[in-house]
Amino acid sequence: MRTLGVHDIGEIIRKVRKERGLRLEDLADENISPATISNVERGVPHVGREKALYLIKKLEIDLDRVPEMLQGQQLEQERLEKALFRAECLQDLGDPRLALKKLSKLEIQNSHPFAAYYYYILGRCHRSLRHWAKAERALFNAVRLGDESDTNITSAAYTELSLLSYYQNDLETALKYITNGINAFKNNGDRPQFIYLMKRNKAIYLERLGRLGEAINIVHEVWDSLGEMEQIETKLSFYWLRAELSQRTGAYQEAIQYAEAGLELARFNYQHSHMFDLWVVLAEVYMKQEDWEQAEECFDLALTLRGKISSSDRNKFVTAYSRLGLLYMKLNRQEEAAAMLEKAIRLGESYDDVPRLTSALQLMGDFYLQQNKREEATVYYRRELEMAQKHHLKKREYQALLRLAQCYENVDEQEFGRLTRNLYKVQLELTSEEGAVGEEVE
Secondary structure, X not given: OOOOOHHHHHHHHHHHHHHOOOOHHHHOEOOEOHHHHHHHHOOOOOOOHHHHHHHHHHOOOOHXXXXXXXXXXXXXXXXXXXXXXXXXXXXXXXXXXXXXXHHHOOOOOOOOOOHHHHHHHHHHHHHHOOOHHHHHHHHHHHHHHHOOOOOOHHHHHHHHHHHHHHOOOOHHHHHHHHHHHHHHOOOOOOOOXXXXXXXXXXXXXXXXXXXXXXXXXXXXXXHOOHHHOOOHHHHHHHHHHHHHHHHHOOOHHHHHHHHHHHHHHHHHOOOHHHHHHHHHHHHXXXXXXXXXXXXXXXXXXXXXOHHHOOHHHHHHHHHHHHHHHHHHHHOOOHHHHHHHHHHXXXXXXXXXXXXXXXXXXXXHHHHHHHOOOHHHHHHHHHHHHHHHHHOOOHHHHHHHHHHHHHHHOOOOHHHHHHHHHXXXXXXXXXXXXXXXXXXXXX
16 A cells, blocks of 8 residues: 555545445544545545545455556546546637536536536636636635645636636726735646736736736736746737836837837737737837827738637727727827727727726717817716726726816816815825826826
């Protein structure tokens, strides 16, 4: 028995218990609890070997049969692991329904060592299908069971939980979950590339929340590790983040440098979605520099990729149409500006993408305010304010209040006073969070 590990013994114990129709409670006694038996069966590292040997003796397992049983168990484990891997591949290929069908044929109990992996894939599939409640249940099971293993399934499950919150416009909760995932990551565990994916997602959540300084810190922290990233999409995301954050903070030449470097990499690897993002960043840089011709050219190049962007990524057109609308406003091409902004708002509503939609609403308000049509402007600013408050987008709330105050100044002093008081409160909250409110809000 000395050649067998705790995990191997646990598998044998689980198999024999199942064959005899025994529950964990049936096997428990004053020396060993059902929870400990479950840990033994799952090969939890901190469980003492003596507990496993105690169960071997209690079940009267013939030691001479152990090698044969172990070999059969290993073959079954390999078969099951391959089945789970195939299901995960189907999910990666965009076929969550077929992946769920494959998973439904597997009999995996919570005590099984692959249970956390099973629940993780199950959660991913349901998240892709926007079955939010089912996804959340499965992923919390993956976290609970993965916490006691030596894999990085816990980090992977937290990553999916963060995406679940992100797609439901709960950015604060998304940030909390991704931080949990990073903290749970085991450097010597499986899925070593996950750490870069998690840090990328955290930087994106912070950028969406307007917490640019924190997002920049993450990008700088990871930048020297770009060569170690195996996933081209993750690497390109960091090029986009560095370019986007540079242009948002006024470092325009740096933004151009990283956007062009990212474009070269994206072009070489046929990554159309990332090419789109990087052309939009370049367009925004040129707008900031008042180089309207180059800005419009970059937007045109981005929009030529429309047919090559997957349906799951088309919400990013909200940003492109919004910014193109702003460009047309600068060029005094009012009809085109209104058409682009209306398009951005409709698309933002259809995708329920609150960060992008609030940006489009603000720009439409600016469009009317620019023409001194204050009543029309307030309609859009109030929608922006309501959404920002509901989803805790403090910087967006600050901008909406500021613009509403502009609309009511010298028109309705009572409402102007109420808005400026609320503006002051939000400013204090932002100052206490980050020390300043001066960062640009998209």
